[in-house]
Amino acid sequence: MPKISNKGQQMPESPIRKLVPYAEAAAAKGKIIYQLNIGQPDIKTPEVALNAVKNHDIEVLSYSHSAGFESYREKLASYYKNTSLPIEKQDIIITTGGSEALLFTMGSITDQGDEVIIPEPFYANYNGFATASGVTIKPIQSKIEDGFALPPISEFEKLITEKTKAILICNPGNPTGYLYTKEEIQQLADLALKHDLFIVSDEVYREFAYDGVKHHSIMSIPELANHAIMVDSVSKRYSMCGARIGCLVSKNTEVITTAMKFAQARLSPPTFAQIASEAALDTPQSYFDEVIEQYTFRRDLLVKGLEKIDGVKVANPKGAFYCIAELPIDNADDFAKWLLEDFEDDNETIMVAPAAGFYSTPNTGLNQVRIAYVLKKENLERALVILEKALKQYNNKA
Template identity: 85%
Template sequence: MPNISQKGSQMPESPIRKLVPYAEAAIAKGKTIYQLNIGQPDIKTPEVALDAIKNNNLEVLSYSHSAGFQSYRNKLAQYYSKHDIPVNSDEIIITTGGSEALLFTMGSITDPGDEVIIPEPFYANYNGFATASGVKVVPIQAAFEDDFALPAISEFERLITEKTKAILLCNPGNPTGYLYTKEEIQQIADLAKKHDLFVVADEVYREFAYDGITHHSIMSIPGLEQHAIMVDSVSKRYSMCGARIGCLVSKNKAVISAAMKFAQARLSPPTFAQIASEAALDTPQEYFDEVIEEYTLRRNILIEGLEKIEGVKVAKPKGAFYCIAELPIEDAEDFAKWLLENFQLNNETIMVAPAAGFYSTPNTGMNQVRIAYVLKKENLERAIEILEKALTQYKNR
């Protein structure tokens, strides 16, 4: 029998989705599951985006330009200018989700065997994108005790080799919810210029910043124009995860030229989803004000609830809609499976994402879980109650 590739064998499973079969089996048994494992917002998609699809009278569902609709890229450039990100439409390539933007970025700036430094824990699929591109992830561990703030620049510098091509940041962070300060972003910028590296910033959670703190984009740093690459998406901002529309943004012409060849190879991003995404840019500010207020409430409910559970520690997020919690257990993946297979409270249980899959360093984060606070207030409160009861029963097995 022919063998699959080493790349296929080494491709990591998603820590967010690999427990789905256990959840499906639990649902088949009639259990209700509160899903804290995945960043699928329950906030309604803006009506203006849905109406653009419902009221469309297209007669031919044709290809778009490989870089995406010109009209959409023009409006995106205007949107970014309002956020102190001065780019034009020719510096934007529309992609099939932020995931494709990251793959295009890896393909454009790295060769097999090159290295990318990433503070961990990080979005688990970075491991997958790196594997697909033949790139080595070099992790630098952020401290739970510091809410996962940027590690010391001296630690970054210690890891830089002749194979290092880029530093990759997620800001605000998934899975940590950490929001980098302007000073931290400037430190990374200075380091990139010193060692002639790219800085890739995954900024898909830009709108989700709390406590009056401002998000600072890597694209806003003067003098970093040839180093900075931004990845973005409509998935979270407009609660449009299923649209699968993102973008790659850079003022570096060579990067855009290389990424464009990858874009041409996959022909074009989806037409209907671009129509919805372009319309979503007309969403009024009131929508975001209400969303931020709602997520701030949910965050506070979750953090306060978790801190009341004996033995649980939590890093307080300032952005996105995730947090990392340390549980008084040894193996979070075993606990997550047990929650779905063997536990119920009035025929209800919860689903969490074991955090070890968000690290590149082996055997790290084994007692941690990522929790997404994307459920309404009442469901979050119930989920916290279920977690407390579950931990007690799990430890007393």
């Protein structure tokens, strides 16, 4: 039998999706599952985006430009300018989700064996993107006790070698919900300039900042014009995860020129999804005001509820719609499977994402889970009740 590649064998499973077979088996038995494991908002997609597809009179579903519709890139540049970011249409490549933007970025700025420094815990798929690109992740650990704030810059400097090409951050963070301060972004910028590194900032949750705190983009620092690469997406902003439209943004013309080669190799991003995404830019501010109010309410409900459960520790997120919770257990992976296979409360259970998969350092985050607060009030309240009962039963069993 032909042999599978070493790269394929090393490719990590998604901590978010690997439990799906257990959930499917539980659902087949009639069990109701409250899904706290995945960032799929229940917020309605803006009607303006859906109507743009419904009412379109396309007769031939053709390729678009490899960089995406020019009209979309122009409109997207205007959106960024309205947030005080000096971005032009030529600085943007439309991609098939933020995931493709990250793959294009790694392909454009790294070679086999190069290193990228990433504060952990981080979006789990960074591990997969690094493996696919032959890149080594050098993790630097942020701590729940500090709310997952940026680790000291001195710790970053200790990791920099001749193979270091970039620092990658997610702002606001997935899975932590941490929102970097202006001072932290400037510290990273100064470090990148000092060591001539790229700063890659995954800003797909940029609209989700709470408590009056402002989001600070890496693209807002003029001195970083040749060092900054931003990744963005419509998935969360407009509750359009299935559209699979994102973008890569950089003022560095060499980065854009190189990334375009990858864009041309995959031909073009999907046409209908671009139509919806371009139309979504006409979404009124009232939509976002309501969404922020809803997520702030859900965050407060969840965090306060978790803090009341004996032995649970949680950091209060300032952005995105996730939090990391530390549970009074030894192995969150085992606990998550047990929730689906063996536990039920009135034929109901919950699904969580074990947080170890959001770390690169082995045997880290084993007692942590990521929880997405994307469910409505009554479902979140019920999920908290189930979690408290499950922890008591699980620990009694142990």
